[in-house]
Amino acid sequence: MKFCDKCGSHMKKTKVGFVCRKCGTVIHASAGIETENMKKIERSSSIYVVDSSEDEYVKVSQVCPKCGNTEAFRWFSGVSGEHAGIRRERAIEHFKCTKCSHSWSEAS
Numbered sequence: 001m002k003f004c005d006k007c008g009s010h011m012k013k014t015k016v017g018f019v020c021r022k023c024g025t026v027i028h029a030s031a032g033i034e035t036e037n038m039k040k041i042e043r044s045s046s047i048y049v050v051d052s053s054e055d056e057y058v059k060v061s062q063v064c065p066k067c068g069n070t071e072a073f074r075w076f077s078g079v080s081g082e083h084a085g086i087r088r089e090r091a092i093e094h095f096k097c098t099k100c101s102h103s104w105s106e107a108s
């Protein structure tokens, strides 16, 4: 229940906020809208969370520099750095030999 600041009458709750039916004063429910937007931002940012679970490992044909095996697991990781003042994201390719477990990486 909300009362009008101007005339003290009961205000009617609407979609945009509280409206005084006597003098026409409108109090926008901006606080509620802000909270909703915050929730939306939180939800969208969660998409960018990097999931580094082992399920994402892919077996590829890659020659192991240590034992010469031709199969290795591959996964990617992102590295952000600055080069000549420009901020950029780089993807690094990681490999792990299926035979001797030797791991190495290559910047793509």
Ligand SMILES: [Zn+2]
Residues within 6 Å of the ligand: 004, 005, 006, 007, 008, 009, 020, 021, 022, 023, 024, 025
């Ligand atoms: Zn009023």
Ligand SMILES: [Zn+2]
Residues within 6 Å of the ligand: 064, 065, 066, 067, 068, 069, 097, 098, 099, 100, 101, 102
């Ligand atoms: Zn190997």
